[in-house]
Amino acid sequence: MTLCSSVAINRPSECSLVTGGPSCRCPEDAPRLADGQIVVRATDKFRWQQRASPEGRSAARRGLDGLLAHARRNRPSVVVSELLRMSILVRILRPNRPGDEIKAEVEALLQEYMELAELDDDPRRLGEAATLRAHRTAMFGKVENALADTAAAHAILTDLTSPGPGEDPAEWSRLLARSLNVLVLVLLKLGSHELADEVSQRAIAMSENCASTMDRLVYQLNRVRLQLSWAFRLERGGREAAAATRFVGAAQTAHTAALLWGPAHDRPAGGPPAVEECSIIGSAYALNQPGPEHLEMLARLTPMAFFPDDLKLIAIATARCLLAAGRPGDAAASLAPLHRELQADTSGGLVLAVHREFAMIDDLARGAPRRSDALASYTAALEDELWALREARLTALRSHSEHHRLTREHGAVAAQALQDPLTGLPNRRALDLRLLEVTTSSACQPCAVALIDLDGFKDVNDARSHAAGDTVLREVAACLRTILRSQDLVARYGGDEFVVVMPATPLAEARAALQRAADAVAALPADVAAGVTMSVGVVRAPLDSEPAAALAAADAAMYRAKHSGGNTVISGPGADTSAGALVSTHHVVGRQGVTTSPRTA
16 A cells, blocks of 8 residues: 655645644544545654654654554554554654653554554565664663664565565655665664665665655765764774775765755755754764864754764764864863763763763873873773674674574475465465364364355356466455455365365354355456355364364355355354254345345255
8 A cells, every 4th residue: 555655745744733833733633634644744743853852752742642543543554554663763762751661652562563564464564663673672771682683674674675566666665765774773773884884775775766855865864874983983993094984985975965955855946055954964074074164063063963873973073173173172171071971871882982082082182191001902902802792793683684584485485385376375285284273272162164165167267268267266365365354264275165264253153254255255346256156165163073074064065055056155063964054044146236045955
């Protein structure tokens, strides 16, 4: 389902909060909004809150939660998933309440998101669910504990190469680029810059012809963050030349982002340049060539650094420019507050870059003597060990990702062995396994088993073609899978026969559900299903009974339905086929209407 391929294209927002109102009225407006409009409103709020005050972020979160509550009642699962995703990220990226409270909310929202992705069997959303789990763990727990989920997300998302049947290629590319961009942020937290670089390049390439200008800007800005973080890590490891290359790359990417800044914000030509409004772009330019000429710009940009890592980047850039101006005392003073604030922060990454920068500049400012050779050796050894740990983490990520990929491939092969290639339904082998399970488990009782034969199917093959018959089989299979419950197994038994296994279902309920399915198949358009109908026999499969006996009883009931004229559901007592069959209501469904008449076995 395509929601809105133009989300975040330049246009005035219709959210009252975004346009300056005191609160969000989108939940009240939701009943009159189309699905795509709801997603656009939510996206507006999500982007607006990133630069808002804590009060504004809380108001935006309440608006998102209100839209989500509405969507849960009567909107498609893909809409609910979009709102869940934003509700999760708004709590992870900038939490402004106690950690335990936020963690509990995120956990519940994540569980709901994962369940919907699994029900819809959407691989991209399953990959994004793993990314969000990793993001949550990295934010609220230990970064190392996010490795497994990050590897799973990497394996799933980077294996996606083309849209599925019926998916719009441009929309698929747009959504996958967005999912990859979130994975980049998680890989950055893990310090896995090489993997983040690969994923970032793919996200940007995929977004070129399908994403909004704002989305493309966001991906470029995150790439600038990636390159700057990588440069600082290389510096700490003593790899100065490689670090310089990354600083140059960050400045070049910042230039690309600057070209997108005006169009993304719907600014007229000749408006304020991006370097006067975006702290990331300004930091990249200053860090590439530190000098006093950047100081005024950095001072203006500092209040515009809304994210914690962006504050660290602009603080280091300011200190280096002050140092280049010959003002080591001012450089140390500019970093000192942030250095003190981060004393208890053990997250690594840019935190260590700030501490290293302050230590070096503070020594210069105080005219401290050169550090002892012993201390220098100790520092170098620590950095070598941290570098080795980083390399081990990267190796573990790649290994976990490959293991997850192989596991998924094995699972896919195993699934294919249990799947009918024509209809996609479970095959005879899968049916045998399920029948054995339901006849040996009391939790599955009472269990109903139905055998379905298509009326008039031979005429389709004879009059049209076997290819037309295959199409009919696929349409009937899809109809059965849609009408019956997710817990019911619908299997292709062979030819034009299907078997339905309905655990924990009394016979009367099973008969009613199968009648609805028969009515739905009979009502399919003639150009889709060629007018075929279903003869159905349904019986009970008791605990500890022979699966073959239940199938034989269902087969006998089906033949009674067939001999009664077809398009009928008849139930029998179970494996004892000598007993008289129960009577069901026979529905003769034609193109002119529906009539009913009793049928006896």
